[in-house]
Amino acid sequence: MQKFRSNGKLLLTGEYAVLNGAKSLALPTKLGQSMEVLTGKTGNLTWISYDENENIWFQSDFKIENGNFTPITLSTKQNLETTETAKRLQQILSSAYRENAQAFHHKGYKIITRLDFNRKWGLGTSSTLINNIAQWLEIDPYNLLKASFGGSGYDIAAAGNDFPITYQLTKNGPVSFTADFNPPFKNDLFLVYLNKKQNSREAIAHYRNQPIENIQDLANKISGITEQIIKSENLEEFKLFLKAHESLISKAINLPRIQTELFPDYPGVIKSLGGWGGDFILATGGKEEKEYFRKKGYQTIFEYQELIK
Incomplete structure:
Protein backbone atom coordinates (compact mmCIF):
# COMPACT_ATOMS: atom_id res chain seq x y z
CA MET A 1 0.00 0.00 0.00
CA GLN A 2 1.13 3.54 -0.82
CA LYS A 3 -0.14 6.54 1.10
CA PHE A 4 -0.07 10.22 0.16
CA ARG A 5 -1.33 13.39 1.80
CA SER A 6 -1.82 17.01 0.74
CA ASN A 7 -2.74 20.17 2.62
CA GLY A 8 -5.82 22.28 2.16
CA LYS A 9 -5.45 26.00 1.40
CA LEU A 10 -6.64 29.52 1.99
CA LEU A 11 -5.60 32.50 -0.14
CA LEU A 12 -4.91 35.50 2.07
CA THR A 13 -3.95 37.94 -0.71
CA GLY A 14 -4.22 38.05 -4.49
CA GLU A 15 -7.68 36.72 -5.26
CA TYR A 16 -8.48 37.29 -8.95
CA ALA A 17 -5.24 39.25 -9.46
CA VAL A 18 -3.16 36.09 -9.01
CA LEU A 19 -4.33 35.08 -12.50
CA ASN A 20 -2.48 38.08 -13.93
CA GLY A 21 0.84 37.75 -12.14
CA ALA A 22 0.14 39.32 -8.75
CA LYS A 23 2.33 37.99 -5.96
CA SER A 24 -0.08 36.29 -3.57
CA LEU A 25 0.13 34.89 -0.07
CA ALA A 26 -1.25 31.36 0.30
CA LEU A 27 -1.74 29.60 3.62
CA PRO A 28 -1.62 25.78 3.77
CA THR A 29 -4.07 24.39 6.30
CA LYS A 30 -3.61 21.67 8.88
CA LEU A 31 -6.68 19.98 7.43
CA GLY A 32 -6.16 18.18 4.12
CA GLN A 33 -6.83 14.97 2.24
CA SER A 34 -5.07 11.60 2.26
CA MET A 35 -5.04 8.92 -0.41
CA GLU A 36 -4.22 5.20 -0.12
CA VAL A 37 -3.38 3.15 -3.20
CA LEU A 38 -3.63 -0.65 -3.18
CA THR A 39 -3.00 -2.87 -6.18
CA GLY A 40 -5.18 -5.69 -7.48
CA LYS A 41 -5.65 -8.02 -10.44
CA THR A 42 -9.18 -7.23 -11.58
CA GLY A 43 -8.39 -4.92 -14.48
CA ASN A 44 -10.57 -2.31 -12.81
CA LEU A 45 -10.00 0.63 -10.49
CA THR A 46 -12.20 0.84 -7.41
CA TRP A 47 -12.51 4.33 -5.95
CA ILE A 48 -13.91 5.07 -2.48
CA SER A 49 -14.02 8.57 -0.97
CA TYR A 50 -14.73 9.21 2.71
CA ASP A 51 -15.70 12.55 4.20
CA GLU A 52 -14.47 14.02 7.49
CA ASN A 53 -16.99 11.87 9.41
CA GLU A 54 -15.78 8.61 7.80
CA ASN A 55 -18.92 8.38 5.68
CA ILE A 56 -18.61 7.36 2.03
CA TRP A 57 -19.60 10.33 -0.15
CA PHE A 58 -18.51 8.83 -3.48
CA GLN A 59 -17.81 5.33 -4.74
CA SER A 60 -17.40 3.88 -8.21
CA ASP A 61 -15.55 1.24 -10.20
CA PHE A 62 -13.72 2.25 -13.37
CA LYS A 63 -12.79 -0.07 -16.22
CA ILE A 64 -9.18 0.55 -17.32
CA GLU A 65 -8.80 0.12 -21.06
CA ASN A 66 -6.26 1.76 -23.39
CA GLY A 67 -5.76 4.74 -21.11
CA ASN A 68 -9.48 5.28 -20.57
CA PHE A 69 -11.16 5.01 -17.17
CA THR A 70 -14.84 4.32 -17.72
CA PRO A 71 -17.25 4.31 -14.74
CA ILE A 72 -18.99 0.93 -14.57
CA THR A 73 -20.76 1.01 -11.19
CA LEU A 74 -22.00 3.67 -8.83
CA SER A 75 -22.79 2.32 -5.38
CA THR A 76 -24.78 5.36 -4.27
CA LYS A 77 -27.93 6.75 -5.83
CA GLN A 78 -26.85 8.24 -9.13
CA ASN A 79 -27.61 11.89 -8.42
CA LEU A 80 -26.14 14.77 -10.37
CA GLU A 81 -23.22 15.30 -7.98
CA THR A 82 -22.23 11.63 -8.10
CA THR A 83 -22.40 11.54 -11.88
CA GLU A 84 -20.39 14.76 -12.23
CA THR A 85 -17.79 13.50 -9.74
CA ALA A 86 -17.39 10.27 -11.72
CA LYS A 87 -16.98 12.20 -14.97
CA ARG A 88 -14.44 14.58 -13.46
CA LEU A 89 -12.48 11.71 -11.90
CA GLN A 90 -12.51 9.92 -15.26
CA GLN A 91 -11.07 13.07 -16.83
CA ILE A 92 -8.34 13.39 -14.19
CA LEU A 93 -7.29 9.73 -14.38
CA SER A 94 -7.24 9.72 -18.18
CA SER A 95 -5.13 12.91 -18.16
CA ALA A 96 -2.78 11.36 -15.61
CA TYR A 97 -2.42 8.30 -17.81
CA ARG A 98 -1.40 10.47 -20.74
CA GLU A 99 1.21 12.17 -18.55
CA ASN A 100 2.80 8.89 -17.44
CA ALA A 101 1.27 5.72 -18.83
CA GLN A 102 4.22 3.69 -17.51
CA ALA A 103 3.09 4.38 -13.94
CA PHE A 104 -0.01 2.23 -14.42
CA HIS A 105 1.89 -1.05 -14.38
CA HIS A 106 -0.63 -3.07 -12.34
CA LYS A 107 -3.82 -4.60 -13.71
CA GLY A 108 -6.04 -3.14 -11.05
CA TYR A 109 -6.18 -0.65 -8.18
CA LYS A 110 -8.19 0.22 -5.13
CA ILE A 111 -7.92 3.85 -4.11
CA ILE A 112 -9.28 5.27 -0.87
CA THR A 113 -9.37 9.00 -0.14
CA ARG A 114 -10.15 10.61 3.21
CA LEU A 115 -10.94 14.27 3.84
CA ASP A 116 -10.18 16.06 7.11
CA PHE A 117 -12.59 18.89 6.28
CA ASN A 118 -16.13 19.45 5.08
CA ARG A 119 -16.27 19.48 1.27
CA LYS A 120 -18.43 22.62 1.34
CA TRP A 121 -15.72 24.67 3.05
CA GLY A 122 -13.68 25.33 -0.09
CA LEU A 123 -10.38 24.28 1.46
CA GLY A 124 -9.29 22.29 -1.57
CA THR A 125 -11.07 18.98 -2.14
CA SER A 126 -9.97 19.14 -5.79
CA SER A 127 -6.45 20.53 -5.37
CA THR A 128 -5.52 18.02 -2.66
CA LEU A 129 -6.80 15.22 -4.90
CA ILE A 130 -4.81 16.48 -7.89
CA ASN A 131 -1.65 16.76 -5.79
CA ASN A 132 -2.07 13.30 -4.29
CA ILE A 133 -2.59 11.69 -7.70
CA ALA A 134 0.44 13.57 -9.06
CA GLN A 135 2.58 12.30 -6.17
CA TRP A 136 1.42 8.74 -6.75
CA LEU A 137 2.14 8.76 -10.48
CA GLU A 138 5.18 11.07 -10.28
CA ILE A 139 3.80 13.63 -12.70
CA ASP A 140 3.65 17.43 -12.72
CA PRO A 141 0.60 18.48 -10.64
CA TYR A 142 0.30 21.78 -12.55
CA ASN A 143 -0.05 19.92 -15.85
CA LEU A 144 -2.69 17.68 -14.31
CA LEU A 145 -4.52 20.71 -12.93
CA LYS A 146 -4.48 22.37 -16.35
CA ALA A 147 -5.93 19.24 -17.94
CA SER A 148 -8.76 19.00 -15.41
CA PHE A 149 -9.94 21.84 -13.16
CA GLY A 150 -7.79 24.71 -14.37
CA GLY A 151 -7.07 27.78 -12.25
CA SER A 152 -4.01 29.71 -11.10
CA GLY A 153 -2.38 26.76 -9.33
CA TYR A 154 -1.78 28.47 -5.98
CA ASP A 155 -3.82 25.71 -4.33
CA ILE A 156 -1.47 23.08 -5.78
CA ALA A 157 1.53 24.95 -4.37
CA ALA A 158 -0.14 25.11 -0.96
CA ALA A 159 -1.03 21.40 -1.10
CA GLY A 160 2.65 20.48 -1.16
CA ASN A 161 3.97 23.02 1.36
CA ASP A 162 3.92 23.06 5.15
CA PHE A 163 4.53 26.79 5.52
CA PRO A 164 2.90 29.97 4.17
CA ILE A 165 4.08 30.69 0.64
CA THR A 166 4.15 33.47 -1.89
CA TYR A 167 2.83 32.34 -5.24
CA GLN A 168 3.14 34.07 -8.59
CA LEU A 169 2.45 33.22 -12.21
CA THR A 170 5.37 34.34 -14.39
CA LYS A 171 6.12 34.04 -18.10
CA ASN A 172 8.20 30.98 -17.18
CA GLY A 173 5.42 29.34 -15.19
CA PRO A 174 4.32 29.28 -11.54
CA VAL A 175 6.83 30.30 -8.87
CA SER A 176 6.40 29.78 -5.13
CA PHE A 177 8.64 30.52 -2.16
CA THR A 178 8.33 29.97 1.56
CA ALA A 179 7.11 33.21 3.12
CA ASP A 180 8.35 34.47 6.46
CA PHE A 181 4.79 35.04 7.63
CA ASN A 182 4.34 34.25 11.30
CA PRO A 183 2.54 37.31 12.66
CA PRO A 184 3.13 38.07 16.35
CA PHE A 185 -0.55 39.07 16.54
Missing part, protein backbone atom coordinates in the same frame (compact mmCIF):
# COMPACT_ATOMS: atom_id res chain seq x y z
CA LYS A 186 -1.93 35.75 15.25
CA ASN A 187 -3.83 35.27 18.53
CA ASP A 188 -5.93 38.22 17.37
CA LEU A 189 -6.87 36.50 14.10
CA PHE A 190 -9.57 33.91 13.46
CA LEU A 191 -11.45 32.38 10.54
CA VAL A 192 -15.20 32.14 10.02
CA TYR A 193 -17.05 29.96 7.52
CA LEU A 194 -19.88 31.95 5.96
CA ASN A 195 -21.69 29.16 4.10
CA LYS A 196 -22.85 31.77 1.59
CA LYS A 197 -22.02 30.48 -1.87
CA GLN A 198 -22.27 33.15 -4.52
CA ASN A 199 -22.30 33.08 -8.29
CA SER A 200 -19.00 34.76 -9.13
CA ARG A 201 -19.46 34.81 -12.91
CA GLU A 202 -20.42 38.46 -13.04
CA ALA A 203 -17.52 39.43 -10.78
CA ILE A 204 -15.05 37.51 -12.93
CA ALA A 205 -16.54 38.97 -16.13
CA HIS A 206 -16.25 42.51 -14.77
CA TYR A 207 -12.67 41.84 -13.74
CA ARG A 208 -11.69 40.41 -17.13
CA ASN A 209 -13.44 43.16 -19.11
CA GLN A 210 -11.21 45.88 -17.71
CA PRO A 211 -8.43 47.35 -19.85
CA ILE A 212 -5.28 45.27 -19.58
CA GLU A 213 -3.37 48.24 -18.16
CA ASN A 214 -5.86 48.44 -15.27
CA ILE A 215 -5.50 44.74 -14.57
CA GLN A 216 -1.70 44.97 -14.65
CA ASP A 217 -1.77 48.00 -12.37
CA LEU A 218 -3.97 46.08 -9.93
CA ALA A 219 -1.57 43.10 -10.01
CA ASN A 220 1.37 45.39 -9.20
CA LYS A 221 -0.50 47.02 -6.32
CA ILE A 222 -1.62 43.69 -4.88
CA SER A 223 1.97 42.39 -5.10
CA GLY A 224 3.09 45.38 -3.05
CA ILE A 225 0.38 44.85 -0.45
CA THR A 226 1.29 41.18 -0.19
CA GLU A 227 4.87 42.15 0.67
CA GLN A 228 3.65 44.66 3.26
CA ILE A 229 1.28 42.18 4.86
CA ILE A 230 4.11 39.68 5.24
CA LYS A 231 6.26 42.36 6.89
CA SER A 232 3.53 43.71 9.21
CA GLU A 233 4.86 43.99 12.74
CA ASN A 234 1.64 44.91 14.54
CA LEU A 235 -2.08 44.36 14.18
CA GLU A 236 -2.99 47.95 13.32
CA GLU A 237 -0.55 47.98 10.41
CA PHE A 238 -1.87 44.60 9.25
CA LYS A 239 -5.47 45.85 9.37
CA LEU A 240 -4.64 48.86 7.20
CA PHE A 241 -3.20 46.65 4.48
CA LEU A 242 -6.20 44.27 4.67
CA LYS A 243 -8.54 47.22 4.13
CA ALA A 244 -6.48 48.50 1.20
CA HIS A 245 -6.51 45.04 -0.40
CA GLU A 246 -10.29 44.66 0.05
CA SER A 247 -10.93 48.08 -1.48
CA LEU A 248 -8.83 47.34 -4.57
CA ILE A 249 -10.47 43.97 -5.24
CA SER A 250 -13.94 45.35 -4.51
CA LYS A 251 -13.50 47.97 -7.22
CA ALA A 252 -11.97 45.49 -9.67
CA ILE A 253 -14.84 43.00 -9.46
CA ASN A 254 -17.62 45.52 -8.85
CA LEU A 255 -18.79 43.93 -5.61
CA PRO A 256 -19.09 45.51 -2.16
CA ARG A 257 -16.64 44.45 0.53
CA ILE A 258 -18.04 41.56 2.56
CA GLN A 259 -17.72 43.70 5.69
CA THR A 260 -19.76 46.50 4.12
CA GLU A 261 -22.40 44.11 2.81
CA LEU A 262 -22.89 41.73 5.75
CA PHE A 263 -21.15 43.09 8.82
CA PRO A 264 -21.16 46.92 8.69
CA ASP A 265 -21.18 47.20 12.49
CA TYR A 266 -18.28 44.80 13.06
CA PRO A 267 -15.63 46.51 15.25
CA GLY A 268 -12.63 44.73 13.73
CA VAL A 269 -11.51 44.16 10.14
CA ILE A 270 -12.77 41.40 7.84
CA LYS A 271 -10.90 40.04 4.81
CA SER A 272 -12.48 37.82 2.16
CA LEU A 273 -10.41 34.76 1.28
CA GLY A 274 -10.16 33.19 -2.17
CA GLY A 275 -12.72 34.09 -4.81
CA TRP A 276 -15.18 36.13 -2.69
CA GLY A 277 -17.49 33.13 -2.99
CA GLY A 278 -18.90 32.89 0.52
CA ASP A 279 -16.49 30.39 2.03
CA PHE A 280 -14.08 31.56 4.75
CA ILE A 281 -13.23 35.05 5.92
CA LEU A 282 -10.35 36.22 8.11
CA ALA A 283 -11.38 38.47 11.00
CA THR A 284 -9.41 40.41 13.58
CA GLY A 285 -10.44 40.36 17.22
CA GLY A 286 -10.80 38.19 20.31
CA LYS A 287 -13.53 36.46 22.33
CA GLU A 288 -16.09 39.25 22.01
CA GLU A 289 -15.64 39.44 18.25
CA LYS A 290 -16.08 35.68 17.88
CA GLU A 291 -19.28 35.96 19.89
CA TYR A 292 -20.45 38.64 17.42
CA PHE A 293 -20.41 36.02 14.64
CA ARG A 294 -21.97 33.28 16.76
CA LYS A 295 -24.91 35.53 17.60
CA LYS A 296 -25.43 36.01 13.87
CA GLY A 297 -25.56 32.24 13.35
CA TYR A 298 -22.00 31.53 12.18
CA GLN A 299 -20.86 28.56 14.22
CA THR A 300 -17.84 27.29 12.25
CA ILE A 301 -15.03 29.41 13.68
CA PHE A 302 -11.34 28.51 13.86
CA GLU A 303 -8.50 30.15 15.72
CA TYR A 304 -5.78 31.11 13.24
CA GLN A 305 -3.29 28.65 14.73
CA GLU A 306 -5.94 25.94 14.88
CA LEU A 307 -6.38 25.87 11.11
CA ILE A 308 -3.25 27.37 9.52
CA LYS A 309 0.06 25.51 9.37
Whole structure:
Protein backbone atom coordinates (compact mmCIF):
# COMPACT_ATOMS: atom_id res chain seq x y z
CA MET A 1 0.00 0.00 0.00
CA GLN A 2 1.13 3.54 -0.82
CA LYS A 3 -0.14 6.54 1.10
CA PHE A 4 -0.07 10.22 0.16
CA ARG A 5 -1.33 13.39 1.80
CA SER A 6 -1.82 17.01 0.74
CA ASN A 7 -2.74 20.17 2.62
CA GLY A 8 -5.82 22.28 2.16
CA LYS A 9 -5.45 26.00 1.40
CA LEU A 10 -6.64 29.52 1.99
CA LEU A 11 -5.60 32.50 -0.14
CA LEU A 12 -4.91 35.50 2.07
CA THR A 13 -3.95 37.94 -0.71
CA GLY A 14 -4.22 38.05 -4.49
CA GLU A 15 -7.68 36.72 -5.26
CA TYR A 16 -8.48 37.29 -8.95
CA ALA A 17 -5.24 39.25 -9.46
CA VAL A 18 -3.16 36.09 -9.01
CA LEU A 19 -4.33 35.08 -12.50
CA ASN A 20 -2.48 38.08 -13.93
CA GLY A 21 0.84 37.75 -12.14
CA ALA A 22 0.14 39.32 -8.75
CA LYS A 23 2.33 37.99 -5.96
CA SER A 24 -0.08 36.29 -3.57
CA LEU A 25 0.13 34.89 -0.07
CA ALA A 26 -1.25 31.36 0.30
CA LEU A 27 -1.74 29.60 3.62
CA PRO A 28 -1.62 25.78 3.77
CA THR A 29 -4.07 24.39 6.30
CA LYS A 30 -3.61 21.67 8.88
CA LEU A 31 -6.68 19.98 7.43
CA GLY A 32 -6.16 18.18 4.12
CA GLN A 33 -6.83 14.97 2.24
CA SER A 34 -5.07 11.60 2.26
CA MET A 35 -5.04 8.92 -0.41
CA GLU A 36 -4.22 5.20 -0.12
CA VAL A 37 -3.38 3.15 -3.20
CA LEU A 38 -3.63 -0.65 -3.18
CA THR A 39 -3.00 -2.87 -6.18
CA GLY A 40 -5.18 -5.69 -7.48
CA LYS A 41 -5.65 -8.02 -10.44
CA THR A 42 -9.18 -7.23 -11.58
CA GLY A 43 -8.39 -4.92 -14.48
CA ASN A 44 -10.57 -2.31 -12.81
CA LEU A 45 -10.00 0.63 -10.49
CA THR A 46 -12.20 0.84 -7.41
CA TRP A 47 -12.51 4.33 -5.95
CA ILE A 48 -13.91 5.07 -2.48
CA SER A 49 -14.02 8.57 -0.97
CA TYR A 50 -14.73 9.21 2.71
CA ASP A 51 -15.70 12.55 4.20
CA GLU A 52 -14.47 14.02 7.49
CA ASN A 53 -16.99 11.87 9.41
CA GLU A 54 -15.78 8.61 7.80
CA ASN A 55 -18.92 8.38 5.68
CA ILE A 56 -18.61 7.36 2.03
CA TRP A 57 -19.60 10.33 -0.15
CA PHE A 58 -18.51 8.83 -3.48
CA GLN A 59 -17.81 5.33 -4.74
CA SER A 60 -17.40 3.88 -8.21
CA ASP A 61 -15.55 1.24 -10.20
CA PHE A 62 -13.72 2.25 -13.37
CA LYS A 63 -12.79 -0.07 -16.22
CA ILE A 64 -9.18 0.55 -17.32
CA GLU A 65 -8.80 0.12 -21.06
CA ASN A 66 -6.26 1.76 -23.39
CA GLY A 67 -5.76 4.74 -21.11
CA ASN A 68 -9.48 5.28 -20.57
CA PHE A 69 -11.16 5.01 -17.17
CA THR A 70 -14.84 4.32 -17.72
CA PRO A 71 -17.25 4.31 -14.74
CA ILE A 72 -18.99 0.93 -14.57
CA THR A 73 -20.76 1.01 -11.19
CA LEU A 74 -22.00 3.67 -8.83
CA SER A 75 -22.79 2.32 -5.38
CA THR A 76 -24.78 5.36 -4.27
CA LYS A 77 -27.93 6.75 -5.83
CA GLN A 78 -26.85 8.24 -9.13
CA ASN A 79 -27.61 11.89 -8.42
CA LEU A 80 -26.14 14.77 -10.37
CA GLU A 81 -23.22 15.30 -7.98
CA THR A 82 -22.23 11.63 -8.10
CA THR A 83 -22.40 11.54 -11.88
CA GLU A 84 -20.39 14.76 -12.23
CA THR A 85 -17.79 13.50 -9.74
CA ALA A 86 -17.39 10.27 -11.72
CA LYS A 87 -16.98 12.20 -14.97
CA ARG A 88 -14.44 14.58 -13.46
CA LEU A 89 -12.48 11.71 -11.90
CA GLN A 90 -12.51 9.92 -15.26
CA GLN A 91 -11.07 13.07 -16.83
CA ILE A 92 -8.34 13.39 -14.19
CA LEU A 93 -7.29 9.73 -14.38
CA SER A 94 -7.24 9.72 -18.18
CA SER A 95 -5.13 12.91 -18.16
CA ALA A 96 -2.78 11.36 -15.61
CA TYR A 97 -2.42 8.30 -17.81
CA ARG A 98 -1.40 10.47 -20.74
CA GLU A 99 1.21 12.17 -18.55
CA ASN A 100 2.80 8.89 -17.44
CA ALA A 101 1.27 5.72 -18.83
CA GLN A 102 4.22 3.69 -17.51
CA ALA A 103 3.09 4.38 -13.94
CA PHE A 104 -0.01 2.23 -14.42
CA HIS A 105 1.89 -1.05 -14.38
CA HIS A 106 -0.63 -3.07 -12.34
CA LYS A 107 -3.82 -4.60 -13.71
CA GLY A 108 -6.04 -3.14 -11.05
CA TYR A 109 -6.18 -0.65 -8.18
CA LYS A 110 -8.19 0.22 -5.13
CA ILE A 111 -7.92 3.85 -4.11
CA ILE A 112 -9.28 5.27 -0.87
CA THR A 113 -9.37 9.00 -0.14
CA ARG A 114 -10.15 10.61 3.21
CA LEU A 115 -10.94 14.27 3.84
CA ASP A 116 -10.18 16.06 7.11
CA PHE A 117 -12.59 18.89 6.28
CA ASN A 118 -16.13 19.45 5.08
CA ARG A 119 -16.27 19.48 1.27
CA LYS A 120 -18.43 22.62 1.34
CA TRP A 121 -15.72 24.67 3.05
CA GLY A 122 -13.68 25.33 -0.09
CA LEU A 123 -10.38 24.28 1.46
CA GLY A 124 -9.29 22.29 -1.57
CA THR A 125 -11.07 18.98 -2.14
CA SER A 126 -9.97 19.14 -5.79
CA SER A 127 -6.45 20.53 -5.37
CA THR A 128 -5.52 18.02 -2.66
CA LEU A 129 -6.80 15.22 -4.90
CA ILE A 130 -4.81 16.48 -7.89
CA ASN A 131 -1.65 16.76 -5.79
CA ASN A 132 -2.07 13.30 -4.29
CA ILE A 133 -2.59 11.69 -7.70
CA ALA A 134 0.44 13.57 -9.06
CA GLN A 135 2.58 12.30 -6.17
CA TRP A 136 1.42 8.74 -6.75
CA LEU A 137 2.14 8.76 -10.48
CA GLU A 138 5.18 11.07 -10.28
CA ILE A 139 3.80 13.63 -12.70
CA ASP A 140 3.65 17.43 -12.72
CA PRO A 141 0.60 18.48 -10.64
CA TYR A 142 0.30 21.78 -12.55
CA ASN A 143 -0.05 19.92 -15.85
CA LEU A 144 -2.69 17.68 -14.31
CA LEU A 145 -4.52 20.71 -12.93
CA LYS A 146 -4.48 22.37 -16.35
CA ALA A 147 -5.93 19.24 -17.94
CA SER A 148 -8.76 19.00 -15.41
CA PHE A 149 -9.94 21.84 -13.16
CA GLY A 150 -7.79 24.71 -14.37
CA GLY A 151 -7.07 27.78 -12.25
CA SER A 152 -4.01 29.71 -11.10
CA GLY A 153 -2.38 26.76 -9.33
CA TYR A 154 -1.78 28.47 -5.98
CA ASP A 155 -3.82 25.71 -4.33
CA ILE A 156 -1.47 23.08 -5.78
CA ALA A 157 1.53 24.95 -4.37
CA ALA A 158 -0.14 25.11 -0.96
CA ALA A 159 -1.03 21.40 -1.10
CA GLY A 160 2.65 20.48 -1.16
CA ASN A 161 3.97 23.02 1.36
CA ASP A 162 3.92 23.06 5.15
CA PHE A 163 4.53 26.79 5.52
CA PRO A 164 2.90 29.97 4.17
CA ILE A 165 4.08 30.69 0.64
CA THR A 166 4.15 33.47 -1.89
CA TYR A 167 2.83 32.34 -5.24
CA GLN A 168 3.14 34.07 -8.59
CA LEU A 169 2.45 33.22 -12.21
CA THR A 170 5.37 34.34 -14.39
CA LYS A 171 6.12 34.04 -18.10
CA ASN A 172 8.20 30.98 -17.18
CA GLY A 173 5.42 29.34 -15.19
CA PRO A 174 4.32 29.28 -11.54
CA VAL A 175 6.83 30.30 -8.87
CA SER A 176 6.40 29.78 -5.13
CA PHE A 177 8.64 30.52 -2.16
CA THR A 178 8.33 29.97 1.56
CA ALA A 179 7.11 33.21 3.12
CA ASP A 180 8.35 34.47 6.46
CA PHE A 181 4.79 35.04 7.63
CA ASN A 182 4.34 34.25 11.30
CA PRO A 183 2.54 37.31 12.66
CA PRO A 184 3.13 38.07 16.35
CA PHE A 185 -0.55 39.07 16.54
CA LYS A 186 -1.93 35.75 15.25
CA ASN A 187 -3.83 35.27 18.53
CA ASP A 188 -5.93 38.22 17.37
CA LEU A 189 -6.87 36.50 14.10
CA PHE A 190 -9.57 33.91 13.46
CA LEU A 191 -11.45 32.38 10.54
CA VAL A 192 -15.20 32.14 10.02
CA TYR A 193 -17.05 29.96 7.52
CA LEU A 194 -19.88 31.95 5.96
CA ASN A 195 -21.69 29.16 4.10
CA LYS A 196 -22.85 31.77 1.59
CA LYS A 197 -22.02 30.48 -1.87
CA GLN A 198 -22.27 33.15 -4.52
CA ASN A 199 -22.30 33.08 -8.29
CA SER A 200 -19.00 34.76 -9.13
CA ARG A 201 -19.46 34.81 -12.91
CA GLU A 202 -20.42 38.46 -13.04
CA ALA A 203 -17.52 39.43 -10.78
CA ILE A 204 -15.05 37.51 -12.93
CA ALA A 205 -16.54 38.97 -16.13
CA HIS A 206 -16.25 42.51 -14.77
CA TYR A 207 -12.67 41.84 -13.74
CA ARG A 208 -11.69 40.41 -17.13
CA ASN A 209 -13.44 43.16 -19.11
CA GLN A 210 -11.21 45.88 -17.71
CA PRO A 211 -8.43 47.35 -19.85
CA ILE A 212 -5.28 45.27 -19.58
CA GLU A 213 -3.37 48.24 -18.16
CA ASN A 214 -5.86 48.44 -15.27
CA ILE A 215 -5.50 44.74 -14.57
CA GLN A 216 -1.70 44.97 -14.65
CA ASP A 217 -1.77 48.00 -12.37
CA LEU A 218 -3.97 46.08 -9.93
CA ALA A 219 -1.57 43.10 -10.01
CA ASN A 220 1.37 45.39 -9.20
CA LYS A 221 -0.50 47.02 -6.32
CA ILE A 222 -1.62 43.69 -4.88
CA SER A 223 1.97 42.39 -5.10
CA GLY A 224 3.09 45.38 -3.05
CA ILE A 225 0.38 44.85 -0.45
CA THR A 226 1.29 41.18 -0.19
CA GLU A 227 4.87 42.15 0.67
CA GLN A 228 3.65 44.66 3.26
CA ILE A 229 1.28 42.18 4.86
CA ILE A 230 4.11 39.68 5.24
CA LYS A 231 6.26 42.36 6.89
CA SER A 232 3.53 43.71 9.21
CA GLU A 233 4.86 43.99 12.74
CA ASN A 234 1.64 44.91 14.54
CA LEU A 235 -2.08 44.36 14.18
CA GLU A 236 -2.99 47.95 13.32
CA GLU A 237 -0.55 47.98 10.41
CA PHE A 238 -1.87 44.60 9.25
CA LYS A 239 -5.47 45.85 9.37
CA LEU A 240 -4.64 48.86 7.20
CA PHE A 241 -3.20 46.65 4.48
CA LEU A 242 -6.20 44.27 4.67
CA LYS A 243 -8.54 47.22 4.13
CA ALA A 244 -6.48 48.50 1.20
CA HIS A 245 -6.51 45.04 -0.40
CA GLU A 246 -10.29 44.66 0.05
CA SER A 247 -10.93 48.08 -1.48
CA LEU A 248 -8.83 47.34 -4.57
CA ILE A 249 -10.47 43.97 -5.24
CA SER A 250 -13.94 45.35 -4.51
CA LYS A 251 -13.50 47.97 -7.22
CA ALA A 252 -11.97 45.49 -9.67
CA ILE A 253 -14.84 43.00 -9.46
CA ASN A 254 -17.62 45.52 -8.85
CA LEU A 255 -18.79 43.93 -5.61
CA PRO A 256 -19.09 45.51 -2.16
CA ARG A 257 -16.64 44.45 0.53
CA ILE A 258 -18.04 41.56 2.56
CA GLN A 259 -17.72 43.70 5.69
CA THR A 260 -19.76 46.50 4.12
CA GLU A 261 -22.40 44.11 2.81
CA LEU A 262 -22.89 41.73 5.75
CA PHE A 263 -21.15 43.09 8.82
CA PRO A 264 -21.16 46.92 8.69
CA ASP A 265 -21.18 47.20 12.49
CA TYR A 266 -18.28 44.80 13.06
CA PRO A 267 -15.63 46.51 15.25
CA GLY A 268 -12.63 44.73 13.73
CA VAL A 269 -11.51 44.16 10.14
CA ILE A 270 -12.77 41.40 7.84
CA LYS A 271 -10.90 40.04 4.81
CA SER A 272 -12.48 37.82 2.16
CA LEU A 273 -10.41 34.76 1.28
CA GLY A 274 -10.16 33.19 -2.17
CA GLY A 275 -12.72 34.09 -4.81
CA TRP A 276 -15.18 36.13 -2.69
CA GLY A 277 -17.49 33.13 -2.99
CA GLY A 278 -18.90 32.89 0.52
CA ASP A 279 -16.49 30.39 2.03
CA PHE A 280 -14.08 31.56 4.75
CA ILE A 281 -13.23 35.05 5.92
CA LEU A 282 -10.35 36.22 8.11
CA ALA A 283 -11.38 38.47 11.00
CA THR A 284 -9.41 40.41 13.58
CA GLY A 285 -10.44 40.36 17.22
CA GLY A 286 -10.80 38.19 20.31
CA LYS A 287 -13.53 36.46 22.33
CA GLU A 288 -16.09 39.25 22.01
CA GLU A 289 -15.64 39.44 18.25
CA LYS A 290 -16.08 35.68 17.88
CA GLU A 291 -19.28 35.96 19.89
CA TYR A 292 -20.45 38.64 17.42
CA PHE A 293 -20.41 36.02 14.64
CA ARG A 294 -21.97 33.28 16.76
CA LYS A 295 -24.91 35.53 17.60
CA LYS A 296 -25.43 36.01 13.87
CA GLY A 297 -25.56 32.24 13.35
CA TYR A 298 -22.00 31.53 12.18
CA GLN A 299 -20.86 28.56 14.22
CA THR A 300 -17.84 27.29 12.25
CA ILE A 301 -15.03 29.41 13.68
CA PHE A 302 -11.34 28.51 13.86
CA GLU A 303 -8.50 30.15 15.72
CA TYR A 304 -5.78 31.11 13.24
CA GLN A 305 -3.29 28.65 14.73
CA GLU A 306 -5.94 25.94 14.88
CA LEU A 307 -6.38 25.87 11.11
CA ILE A 308 -3.25 27.37 9.52
CA LYS A 309 0.06 25.51 9.37
